[in-house]
Amino acid sequence: MSPSSSGTAPRFITSLLGEEKGTRLLELVEGLDAASLHWLSGYAAGLAARSAGATVAAPAPVSATPEAAPASPLTIVYGTQTGNSRLLAERLKRQVESAGLPTRLFRASDYPVRELAKERLLVVVISTQGDGDPPDDSRGFVEHVLGKRAPKLEGLRFAVLGLGDTSYPKFCEVGRVLDARFAELGATRLVERADCDVDFEPVAAGWLDQAFARAKEALAPKDAPIAAVLPLRGTATTPAHGKEAPFAAEVLVNQRITGRGALKDVRHLELSLEGSGLEYQPGDALGVWPHNPPELVDAFLSELKLDGGSAVTRDGRTLPLAKWLSDELELTKLNRPFLERHAALAGSDTLKALLKPEGAEGLRALLASHQVIDLVREHRAPWGAAELVQALRRLSPRLYSIASSQKRVGAEAHLTVSVVDYTAFGTRHFGTASYHLSTRAAGTDKVRVFIEPNERFRLPEDGDKDVLMIGPGTGVAPFRAFVQERAEVGARGRNWLFFGEQHFRTQFLYQVEWQEALKKKTLHKLSLAFSRDRAEKVYVQHRLRESGREVYEWLEGGASLYVCGDAQRMAPDVHAALVDIVSTHGGRSREDAEAWLQGLRDQKRYLRDVY
Structure with a gap:
C-alpha cells in the first residue's frame, strides 16, 4: 500500500502536522526515490535551521548538484546454504537504509554479473560449504568472478565477509578466494576480509559496523545537511519467535519408522506449533536448539577431572560448568581452534604437525573421524574449567528439512531424523541434535525451535509444471511436504520421486504414504533403489540413468528438478548422472550438457538442498 492510498496520514504525522497537511505531505513524497527523499530531508533540516535564526542558502535542484545524490548505491551480494549469510546481508542493508543512503541487495544467483564492471561499492557475504565449495546459489557468481570473463575492477571498492x-x-575458502580475486582484478578493499565460524555473531557484528561506517563515508553526499531520516511507512513486525527467541514446541509424536534389524534408527517427529504464530512453506527448515547428551557431559567431567558444579563466567554470564557443557557449548564437532589450543596444552608434537601445511591431509582425516571427547582421551591435557569453557565453540542450532505441508497439518511441523549413534575408538558416540530429538517423550517433552526460510528450494509457482524429486534416506523429508502441498492446492503437474535406502523391508521410509499417493495420483511415478538387497549395489543415480530418456523429456518439457541429501557423495553422483542423461539423450557434448544444467539452475529449475 502506498503512503497516501489509505486516504489518511499515520497518527505520528497528524500529531505533528494535522490530518490535512499530513495527508498532503504523503501525497507529495509518494513515488520519490531514495536520493530525492534524502535531498528533501536535508532541505527540511535547512528550513528548520532558518526558522531558528540561521541564514541558509536556498537548495539547488537535485539535478544541478551531483554531490547531492550518490552516483551508485552500495550493492550487497550474499551466497548462503543455511540462511546465515542472508540474515547478515539484510542487516547491513537495513543499516545503510537507516542513514537514508541507497543500497540494493541480491542473492548471488540473482545478481546480474554484467553489472559487475560498473559497480563502485560492493559487499559480498558468502559461506563455504564442506571442503571449500561455494553455496549452490553462488556457483555462477563465483565462477564468473574467478573466470576469464571477469572485468577489470579498478574503480571498485569492495569488502568480503566469509562464513564457514x-x-x-578449508575454512571460509570461498570468501578468501573471492577477496584475493577482487584485489587481483584491481579493486580496493573497503574493509579487510573477516572470517566467521559457526558462531558467527561475535566477528560479524563488528565487521558489519565497520563496513557500514566506511560505506556511509563513501555514499554520503558531500556538504549535505545532516538530518535523520524519518520512515514514512510503518515498519514490518518481527515474528515473536525466531533463532534467538525459539518456541518451545510440544512433541506430539516420536515414532521410529525403520524396521527391526535396520542398521539405521530413523524417527518421524511431529511437533506442535500451536500458539507460536510460526508459519512455513514446503522447502523450509526447522531450526532446533539441542542439549548435549548427559552421558557425553559426564564423560568430559570424568576425563578432565573437573567439578560440574564449578561456577564459570563467559561473555558476562555465570553458570555451573555442567550447565555450560550441557546447554551452551559444542561437544561433538571438533574444530581447528580447539585443536590448536589442545595441542599446545598437551604438548603434542603429533597434533602440532597436523596443523602445519604439510599435515593438511592428516588434519582433514582427524576432523572427519574424531569428536572432541576422542581428542581429550587420546592426548591428555591439563584443562581448567574456565579455560575449557572459553575454548569450546558455542553450541549452534541444527536445521532439519520440514517434512510436512502446513496446508495439511495446520499448526504442526513434521521432521524425519536419522539418529547418529555409533561406536568408535571403543566408546559410544552420539549426534547432538538427533540424540536430543530421539529421546524426547511425546506428550511430555518440548523442543526449542524456529523457522529457517529456504527461498532457494521452492516448488514452481505454476502448479501445472512437473517436478522430479531425488531424495535418498532422510533427504526424502522435504518431498513429503512437496507431495502434500501439491495435493492440497490441486496442482495438476506430475510428481516423480526417486528414493533410495539400504533395505526395502526395513528402511522404506513412508512406504504406506507413497503407495497411497500413487493410488490417488498425487504421486505419479516412484523409482526405488535399495543398495544392499542384492549383490550389486544400486543407488538413485543408477535409477536416473535407467530412466534417462524419460527424465530428459520431463526436463525438456519444463519440469523442475530437486535434489536433497548428502552433499559429499550422493549429490555429485546424481549430478554426474544428469550430465550423462543430458549428453546422451539431448545429443550434447559433456561441456554443453553442463551448460544446459547450469541454465536450469539459472531458471531455478535445478535446485539442491544438500548438507
Missing part, C-alpha cells in the same frame, strides 16, 4: 566452519580444513 572450522571443523573443515
Whole structure:
C-alpha cells in the first residue's frame, strides 16, 4: 500500500502536522526515490535551521548538484546454504537504509554479473560449504568472478565477509578466494576480509559496523545537511519467535519408522506449533536448539577431572560448568581452534604437525573421524574449567528439512531424523541434535525451535509444471511436504520421486504414504533403489540413468528438478548422472550438457538442498 492510498496520514504525522497537511505531505513524497527523499530531508533540516535564526542558502535542484545524490548505491551480494549469510546481508542493508543512503541487495544467483564492471561499492557475504565449495546459489557468481570473463575492477571498492566452519580444513575458502580475486582484478578493499565460524555473531557484528561506517563515508553526499531520516511507512513486525527467541514446541509424536534389524534408527517427529504464530512453506527448515547428551557431559567431567558444579563466567554470564557443557557449548564437532589450543596444552608434537601445511591431509582425516571427547582421551591435557569453557565453540542450532505441508497439518511441523549413534575408538558416540530429538517423550517433552526460510528450494509457482524429486534416506523429508502441498492446492503437474535406502523391508521410509499417493495420483511415478538387497549395489543415480530418456523429456518439457541429501557423495553422483542423461539423450557434448544444467539452475529449475 502506498503512503497516501489509505486516504489518511499515520497518527505520528497528524500529531505533528494535522490530518490535512499530513495527508498532503504523503501525497507529495509518494513515488520519490531514495536520493530525492534524502535531498528533501536535508532541505527540511535547512528550513528548520532558518526558522531558528540561521541564514541558509536556498537548495539547488537535485539535478544541478551531483554531490547531492550518490552516483551508485552500495550493492550487497550474499551466497548462503543455511540462511546465515542472508540474515547478515539484510542487516547491513537495513543499516545503510537507516542513514537514508541507497543500497540494493541480491542473492548471488540473482545478481546480474554484467553489472559487475560498473559497480563502485560492493559487499559480498558468502559461506563455504564442506571442503571449500561455494553455496549452490553462488556457483555462477563465483565462477564468473574467478573466470576469464571477469572485468577489470579498478574503480571498485569492495569488502568480503566469509562464513564457514572450522571443523573443515578449508575454512571460509570461498570468501578468501573471492577477496584475493577482487584485489587481483584491481579493486580496493573497503574493509579487510573477516572470517566467521559457526558462531558467527561475535566477528560479524563488528565487521558489519565497520563496513557500514566506511560505506556511509563513501555514499554520503558531500556538504549535505545532516538530518535523520524519518520512515514514512510503518515498519514490518518481527515474528515473536525466531533463532534467538525459539518456541518451545510440544512433541506430539516420536515414532521410529525403520524396521527391526535396520542398521539405521530413523524417527518421524511431529511437533506442535500451536500458539507460536510460526508459519512455513514446503522447502523450509526447522531450526532446533539441542542439549548435549548427559552421558557425553559426564564423560568430559570424568576425563578432565573437573567439578560440574564449578561456577564459570563467559561473555558476562555465570553458570555451573555442567550447565555450560550441557546447554551452551559444542561437544561433538571438533574444530581447528580447539585443536590448536589442545595441542599446545598437551604438548603434542603429533597434533602440532597436523596443523602445519604439510599435515593438511592428516588434519582433514582427524576432523572427519574424531569428536572432541576422542581428542581429550587420546592426548591428555591439563584443562581448567574456565579455560575449557572459553575454548569450546558455542553450541549452534541444527536445521532439519520440514517434512510436512502446513496446508495439511495446520499448526504442526513434521521432521524425519536419522539418529547418529555409533561406536568408535571403543566408546559410544552420539549426534547432538538427533540424540536430543530421539529421546524426547511425546506428550511430555518440548523442543526449542524456529523457522529457517529456504527461498532457494521452492516448488514452481505454476502448479501445472512437473517436478522430479531425488531424495535418498532422510533427504526424502522435504518431498513429503512437496507431495502434500501439491495435493492440497490441486496442482495438476506430475510428481516423480526417486528414493533410495539400504533395505526395502526395513528402511522404506513412508512406504504406506507413497503407495497411497500413487493410488490417488498425487504421486505419479516412484523409482526405488535399495543398495544392499542384492549383490550389486544400486543407488538413485543408477535409477536416473535407467530412466534417462524419460527424465530428459520431463526436463525438456519444463519440469523442475530437486535434489536433497548428502552433499559429499550422493549429490555429485546424481549430478554426474544428469550430465550423462543430458549428453546422451539431448545429443550434447559433456561441456554443453553442463551448460544446459547450469541454465536450469539459472531458471531455478535445478535446485539442491544438500548438507
